[in-house]
Amino acid sequence: MSARAALTHLLEAARDWHEALPEFRAFASWPEDLRWADRPAHALPVIDHLTRDPGHASDQSQPLRDALVAAAPHVEWRHSYTEAEVGRDFLNRFGWFELAGPSGHFLTQSLRVTVGYWGPGLDYGWHEHLPEELYSVVSGRALFHLRNAPDLMLEPGQTRFHPANAPHAMTTLTDPILTLVLWRGAGLGDDPRMSQ
Numbered sequence: 001m002s003a004r005a006a007l008t009h010l011l012e013a014a015r016d017w018h019e020a021l022p023e024f025r026a027f028a029s030w031p032e033d034l035r036w037a038d039r040p041a042h043a044l045p046v047i048d049h050l051t052r053d054p055g056h057a058s059d060q061s062q063p064l065r066d067a068l069v070a071a072a073p074h075v076e077w078r079h080s081y082t083e084a085e086v087g088r089d090f091l092n093r094f095g096w097f098e099l100a101g102p103s104g105h106f107l108t109q110s111l112r113v114t115v116g117y118w119g120p121g122l123d124y125g126w127h128e129h130l131p132e133e134l135y136s137v138v139s140g141r142a143l144f145h146l147r148n149a150p151d152l153m154l155e156p157g158q159t160r161f162h163p164a165n166a167p168h169a170m171t172t173l174t175d176p177i178l179t180l181v182l183w184r185g186a187g188l189g190d191d192p193r194m195s196q
């Protein structure tokens with residue numbers, strides 16, 4: 001399958017996922033102005049981990065998980081964080097990419113749709129950003145932390161909202177996690193920053 005075919009199939013699976021999750025529909029409407037950006041692939045070690053161990057999916061999330069695994073070799077994977085910030089093991093088993101947004105595989109200014117994968121046994125430390133965020137779990141599970149809120153173990157189809165500039169963190173235990181995440185509001189092109 002070509003990169004464009006794999007990513008177009010993935011975009012359709014992500015749109016179906018958005019349509020199926022009431023929290024996602026309430027957070028933002030699906031962008032109508034998406035344009036293919038022909039962005040080159042950027043490989044990272046995370047591709048092997050995601051392919052070998054994508055995590056348990058639900059019946060509802062399996063089409064999106066499978067589309068993500070199929071698209072993984074064609075994606076512009078990013079780290080954003082440095083080894084000094086998160087460590088080598090974290091960088092070897094983590095990666096994210098922008099499916100849609102200001103610098104995504106499909107361009108839009110109205111919403112940012114990103115995908116992240118973390119292997120088992122990783123601590124994603126406290127970080128924050130201006131845009132409001134809604135996480136969804138596609139496969140696997142993890143413990144989500146949000147300042148001044150209870151920790152939550154989230155599984156496929158479950159979501160968590162992070163307010164603007166609210167520090168949050170995540171811990172994977174014995175499972176990996178594959179997430180699809182929405183950002184809305186000012187600062188859509190920003191990177192998250194580690195909390196001080």
Ligand code: ZN
Nearest residue numbers: 133162168192
């Ligand atoms: Zn975040």
